Amino acid sequence: MRELAVDLGERSYPIFIGSGVLTAHELLLPHLEQPRAVLVTNETVAPLYLERVTTMLERHAVRVDSVVLPDGEQYKNWQTLEKVYDTLVDTRAERATTLIALGGGVVGDMTGFAAATWQRGAPFVQMPTTLLAQVDSSVGGKTAINHPRGKNMIGAFHQPRAVLIDTDTLATLPLRELRAGLAEVIKYGLIRDAAFFDWLEGHMEAVLALEPGPVAFAIERSCRNKAEVVAADETERGERALLNLGHTFGHAIETGTGYVDWLHGEAVAVGMLMAAEVSLRLGWLDESELARIEGLLIRAGLPVQGPALPVDEMLHWMAGDKKVSGGRLRLVLLQGLGKAVVTADVPPSVLRAAIAARS
């Protein structure tokens, strides 16, 4: 088993990565404030893993209640969140009752937001079961639901008490979802870890084949990168914005397509290429570097061309991005592989050309 930590002083927490972590009571129990938990999952993950986790907790005298949500990004909204609150009210959950997110990033983001708001702040634990959630969304405390016209628009920063990553759960994950998770993995290489990008070029097929060593390494290295950024800038005043590479474009794709058809990781993959196209046109990235990014995304099985959304519509959704400041769009761009920067100085013609190149 691998262990690392997110260093946030009193609110620091561990990340455990390994096979069988889902039923390792000795990892979870020390992070419960009282012997009570509410497990939040969805209709796909419940039949696979809910009983296993429930049994493990009940064997150790923990009272477990659970709620099973509908599956899909389009359900990451108020109506679904209400189901969580209803369960908390019905079961008389207390402020010290731990919410446990068992599922992908959608379940994780909604459970985290429910925990942030339940009785003004309850503890929660992340048990991520998709690659994307294991390498990104379960770490760092961004929690949210979507607005129909804006991705993750309603949310809070609320850190989990622990992140328990069971790599065995990837065995049941559909290949398309595994590929989507790889977009965020590649992101870390691009924004701050050139050596990791090189490593991914050498090990992409091994990761896709779920070879245990390479998979665990890719998850650990991703979590380490994310933990370092979050520890340095928990609430995105500066450096944390780099974790948003490709997201201004990607969120526009997700919102513009109604949160169906495009997986988050797929939209981020195209978004990272749009950011790279802007960087190329500014002279910050050369053709060979752009080709390496595209080549790795293709090998991961990710799209490199966006949906047929008109450029004006893309710009409309992008104008609602959370990084917009004083009405000015701020974009994360690349100054080479492994070095990202935030800038508000992109000429509109360059931005339009870059989006068009990948639409």
Ligand SMILES: NC(=O)c1ccc[n+]([C@@H]2O[C@H](COP(=O)([O-])OP(=O)(O)OC[C@H]3O[C@@H](n4cnc5c(N)ncnc54)[C@H](O)[C@@H]3O)[C@@H](O)[C@H]2O)c1
């Ligand atoms: N908070 C953050 O920092 C952060 C970071 C990245 C992404 N996100 C958010 O995460 C979400 C995307 O997460 P995701 O890619 O995990 O999508 P997801 O939560 O929709 O999960 C993808 C699919 O896999 C299924 N699934 C989950 N685990 C499974 C398993 N082990 N076996 C079989 N099926 C399984 C789910 O039911 C779903 O159908 C987006 O809403 C995105 O905005 C948040």
Ligand SMILES: O=C(O)C(=O)C[C@@H](O)[C@H](O)[C@H](O)COP(=O)(O)O
């Ligand atoms: O943790 C972060 O910070 C990120 O930006 C990680 C992203 O991969 C993630 O998709 C996040 O939810 C985006 O945040 P948002 O504030 O742009 O909605």
Ligand SMILES: [Zn+2]
């Ligand atoms: Zn993301």
